Amino acid sequence: MSVNEETSISPNDVMLQDNQLRFAAENYLITEAELLDTWQLDKWFALWAAEGDLAYEIPSTDQPDADPDVHLMFVRDDRFLLRQRVRSTMNGTNWAENPRSTLRRMVSNVTAVERADGSFVFKCNFVVYRSQEAVQQIFPGHSIYQLERGGEYGFVIRHKRSVLDLQELRPHGRVAFIL
């Protein structure tokens, strides 16, 4: 089963969803956005499940529904690589983000459902505005999260897939910050 099928939410689900859960999801995603925009990446990394496998993915723009076993993606980090991504961004060797760009993201269209196994699926749309010197770039997209109960903010992330709603990474050229 693809990530999309596993996490699909029908319009009916949206109408029937637990508003309290959605409220909690919105709070969570707003908190995450704030940590990313303010480059508090160590704190952001603490949002992830502390044990077991995890995955942070960005599909390539021509395969938004990518199956990581089949398709080449842009990002496919496990715990080790995600930690490296965070560490090198914080220690200044991520040159595309040194000096750091100014980021601001809007998170909206949040949906949240609890699954039979007690895990959760959150979805949201996002737009990240990135400014560096005279250049401003816009990264529109949507994210799909699989989470579990726990952690400081009520949930921990097990899997996050951020899909860029772009057909090509042009003229952007790169995504060196975390979506």
Next chain:
Amino acid sequence: MNQLPYIIDDRETPKFWVNRATMVEQEILDLEKKKIFEKCWLYVGHESELNKVNDFRTRRVGGRPIIFTRSATDKINVLVNVCTHRGMILETRKEGNARNMRCFYHGWQFNTEGRLTSMPAEEDYPAGWKRAERCLPRPAHAASYRGFWFLCWDKEQTQSLEEYLGNATDYIDLLADQACGDMMQVSSGTQYYTMHANWKLLVENSIDGYHAATTHNRFLQMVSASVKESEFDARKGSKARVGVRRKRTSLKGNGTADLGNGHVSIGGSDLSKGKSRGGLGRAFTDSHLQQEHMLRRDEYVKLYGEEWTDRMLGGRNMLIFPNLVINDLGMGATIRAFYPEEPGYMDVTSWEISPPDLSPGLHEARKSDFLTFWGPAGLATPDDVEALARCQRGFESYEIDPWNDISRGMDKSEDELVGAGEVQMRVFWRHWNTMMTGAASELEAEIEPYEKVEKSDLIVRSRS
């Protein structure tokens, strides 16, 4: 226009300087289009992107829209993606499968061989008008070497593709042979991105052996952390100690091979004898994967012998002049083609290529390792994107100091170098200069040209 020479190739001092105007001035880009991109064989795509009949891919090659198809008769075609009626772009999808492609403007329809198969009111055309004369046009030449398809727009081109590739075919073989007689497979999932830099900066960068230590510090931190982690795992006793001893993959210097016609490669043999995947990428933390990798290596040795296997599994960066890079770093391989849109802006397209019959575990590791380094969100490529863009910004001052310095290692043999040299970039620039000025250098080649391996003695081509 800047009146200084494009390059200074001074063998007395010695020094090799490149004029930054070549990266900045529109007149020079216009000349490059005429004298290089209109003349050379240019990369179109890999045959494995078209696995089924009537599969097609559209892209731009040398500034023109093309369709790359596998026809209903199972032949690969390179067609111009423009309706012969009124010149509209015919196929607008990036990829797909279709017996016919129909121009929505007036309904002319072409098959994947480029034949005009139907059109409204054909009867209304004058007597003597022939459908057959209105097939999709083709580039002057199209040909392939081991699945890699190229075109040439120049009718006067007298060199066949194989002649043009020259000694570079050996280096394509080093990759293609990894399929053990089958065809290498390009993965679905293409990286379309850009760099705000002159295209020649990416040529230099792709064959630059020593920027890694500084530019890709981030990636190297990851590699050394992965080694530590795998040693830690090993100490825990849960897994065998595997794949963590890394050695330099290249001999001293770069292992530079001047392949002729401006093609050049750097890289070396696999001194780890299969214990690491080309010395880059993550350490194997999984003894089972390590075992599979060694089994794969054994298979190569059986087919091709030790020497060729070592070369196959050693990391290599190759430039096929002018704009195709095939980098095989053992842990994965990328094909990258790029075209200038403006002096300071290029479109880049990258693909991943693997042997088709790798075990699922090895294939997954390969795709994952690819992404640790390459691509617009990897742990290395974005730093190249950034570095080249900052060079381009720096070139705004080119009239104050017009010279880039590419002299490193000029008075030394590769064995005498402490680090990596730059002769490979000089090979590129000399050929570029010859094509642009029409005047071949009278100076002798800096390094001995690479000599092809006599394969009949060494290599069995396929499993059968």
